[in-house]
Amino acid sequence: MSETRHTLAGPCRHSEEIRKSRFLVQAAPVDNAAQALAFVREAADPTATHNCWAYRIGQDYRFNDDGEPGGTAGRPILQAIEGQGIDRAAVLVTRWFGGIKLGAGGLARAYGGSAAECLRLAARVPIVAMARLGLHCDFALLALLKARLKDLHVEVEHETFENDGVALELRLPLDHVTEAQARITDLSRGRSVARPLD
Numbered sequence: 265m266s267e268t269r270h271t272l273a274g275p276c277r278h279s280e281e282i283r284k285s286r287f288l289v290q291a292a293p294v295d296n297a298a299q300a301l302a303f304v305r306e307a308a309d310p311t312a313t314h315n316c317w318a319y320r321i322g323q324d325y326r327f328n329d330d331g332e333p334g335g336t337a338g339r340p341i342l343q344a345i346e347g348q349g350i351d352r353a354a355v356l357v358t359r360w361f362g363g364i365k366l367g368a369g370g371l372a373r374a375y376g377g378s379a380a381e382c383l384r385l386a387a388r389v390p391i392v393a394m395a396r397l398g399l400h401c402d403f404a405l406l407a408l409l410k411a412r413l414k415d416l417h418v419e420v421e422h423e424t425f426e427n428d429g430v431a432l433e434l435r436l437p438l439d440h441v442t443e444a445q446a447r448i449t450d451l452s453r454g455r456s457v458a459r460p461l462d
Contacts, residue, residue, distance in 0.1 A: 270388040271352040278382035282374045284362025285313075289382035291355040297324060300354035313361040316375060318342035319354035332359075332375075336368050340376030348383040351391055355379050393438040396421070396461040397445070402429045405452055412447060416440040433461060 275292040290307045294300040300319035308315035316337035318327035327338030341355050357375050366374055401409055403425075409432075410420065417440060422433040436444055441460070448458045 269351040269391045270349060271391050272350065272383075273387035273389045276382060276386040278378065278385060280374075280378045280381070281362075282378070283364045283366060283370070285364070285366065285374070286360040286362065287374060287378045288358045289355065289378050290358070291353055291379075291382055291386060293352055294319060294321060294354045295352060296321060297326070300326075303354045304356050307356050307358075309358050312358045314359045315356060316341060316359070317354065317356040318345060318379075320345050320350070321352050332371055333368055336371035337375040340372045341379045344376050344379035344383060347380060350383055350388070353383075355383070394435055395438045395441050397434045397436065397441065397458040398432065398461045399434070399448060399456050399458040400426075400429055400431050401448075401452055401456040405456065406430050409448065409451055409456075412451060413444055416444050416447070418444055434458070 272291060272293040275290065277291075278289045280287050288309075292303050292307075294303060297319070300321065304315070304317045314330045314332050314337065316328060316330045316332060318338050318341040319325060320342065325342060327342045329335070329337040337357065341357055345353055345355055357379055413434070413436075416436060418434050418436040420432060421435050424431040434444070445458045448456050
């Protein structure tokens with residue numbers, strides 16, 4: 265089962281009015297829990313009635329009802345994230361109460377539905393498993409290596425110039441590792457060998 269997971273291409277927003285209450289959904293891609301919580305803190309409106317949120321990053325998830333009845337806000341937002349097949353994302357739904365009570369079912373539909381609509385409309389990118397490689401190469405080979413690895417989506421994370429050459433740390437899609445290693449060995453005529461760093 266290698267179903268491709270997606271994350272958001274960037275931050276997105278969506279707003280709706282439901283029975284006189286205004287709901288503003290803000291969502292963003294995040295890499296870890298600290299980023300997710302920082303996004304919620306920055307995007308929350310302290311003048312609103314409620315700022316309810318959820319995030320999912322792989323197996324890690326959290327949600328918060330922010331004063332709404334238990335299970336009527338945070339969990340439906342999390343279910344919207346999962347239902348849209350999104351990972352590595354945080355979603356905040358801010359509500360300004362408009363005077364009409366929605367009831368538990370109505371709240372769950374409003375929070376979950378508005379979050380799902382925001383995510384449905386959002387631009388997505390596939391989550392690509394990444395790997396890191398380390399190698400040492402001659403100065404003369406550096407420009408050629410960089411040029412010939414570009415089409416494999418290899419990024420140079422660090423390069424350290426030493427007396428006898430350059431130490432490189434590369435980041436690239438996991439499914440390009442074998443080809444990148446072979447290319448490095450060929451271009452260097454066996455003098456440079458790329459080894460996994462993780």
